[in-house]
Amino acid sequence: MHAPDGFLSPGVALATGLISIAVVGLCLRASRHELGDAQVPLAGAAAAFIFAAQMFNFPVASGTTGHLLGGALAAVLLGPRTGTLVVTVVVVVQALLFADGGITALGYNVLNMAIVPAFGGWALFRLFRRVLPANAGGVVGATGLAAGGSVVLSAAAFSLEWLFGATAPVPFDTVFGAMVGVHALIGIGEGLISGLAVAAVLASRPDLVAGAADLPAESLRRGAPVTARTFAIGAALVVLVMAVVVSQFAADDPDGLERVAEDRGFVDEGRDHALAGGPFADYATRGIDDESLSLAVAGATGAVLTLLVGYGVVSAVRRGRSGAVT
């Protein structure tokens, strides 16, 4: 996901850059409030941890390996605002010192790899916490599902940026389908590793898991009753269901919906309205017959993303006010 220079249009680079600077600035202030004068050493130590964790491969299938992205894990351990800050530091240093990710691409790289996974992952984590039991197992399960989902959110965010600032003649549908599909698989590994890492932290220092700060220590003492195998199978099922749902939207040949559209006579109308002077890059919507569907998927994705990230922000602020963080 470390996009290089010039991968998206300069306009998108500038717009995402401004968004990222604003959000990271706010996170910097919020985390100063949360951590006090221990902010520098603690955020620094956590950033070193995320950086190092990204270097190490874990097995995926039959000898192939993947590595952690860490946005949701950082949010669950440190809270979404310090989590965003920490992953941003990692992404910026990777671009400046290791040439991993372009310098002019920092705007969208920070947005996709730090802000969206941390706040979106935090929102998913809060939602899953509501339905899962209020004990260590529930926290671990919610972390795993949220971390897996955060990778998919990140891929969806990238696809949306592609819609606005594509640099290649690949339509949004193709990018969305490929990105979300591939990242749903990556998400299984991300979810498993994040969940089990949080389980290990809960076992020794439950007070260091910001996402479990509302639970009494006794309910966290017992080990997580979820085995890695159960978790992997469960995550695979979730991904399968998601893939089926997504493929319904992102199908190459959405005959059914298109025929309905033609019958009702709103295909041309929809096309003109949707694209008249729209901000979308020509490439992302050119040469395909189902612009209205494509835009519908884009719109729905944008709405879900905004809702989730917004929910993450709101619940972070609410939690910050109640002063639940050490």
Add this chain to the structure above:
Amino acid sequence: MSGGHLGNHAHLHVPGATPVHRLAPEAALVGLVAFAVAVALTPRTYVAAFAVDAAVLAGVIALARLSPALVLRRLVVIVPFLAVAAVLPFVGGGDQASVAGVEVSRDGLWAAWGIVAKAVLGATASIVFSATNRLPEVLTALTRLRVPPTLAAIVSSMLRSLDLVADQLRRMRTAMVARAHDPRWLWQARPIATSMGTVFVRSYERGERTHAAMVARGYSGTMPDLGDRGATAAEWVAALVPAAVAAAALVVHLTGTGG
């Protein structure tokens, strides 16, 4: 895809006394960003402008006496995205062209070229920067460039313990392998995830101890300014030369042939 960071970050810097090394880091950093922006703004059909940019970079690399082999080795990090670019001609829409009997998208070819050219130029510029500037100086440069001092201090704190944390994970991995741990499937990854959790706790506790040590030495929330020399006007001018040449190449192309 950052799997290639296993190198020790302290070894990023290649010692030297060339004009590129001597340049004040804040000037070099601004020069780097300006160059990357000029390259990113250049439309991909301006092949000659990219050739000028590459020549400027080659000049800087020669001036800094960096070995081309080192630069190429560090360029490996962008390979995954080059692979993505290589797919574009085949999945792209629009006009089709025939190359060696294979139908490819003309726009896709141009897009792939643009991504490869800009990625290679941008990454090479970053590599030259990190090879010719010492980390502590880069960090003070950041605060002089009005980056919030807290952010710069967090970066500094991270870089100080990064090798330590990475080594800790590596030692745990070695210990596991020594005990015949050879996972091949995802559900065998539990020990790896558990070691990550353990390393997080150790990192965080080290952060707490570091904080106590800092407070004991009078830290009150802001890092002291060590007051190094700032960049001179001449250094700013020198650092901006590559970016200026890249911008000039872009402007000449815009006004000259009209694209």
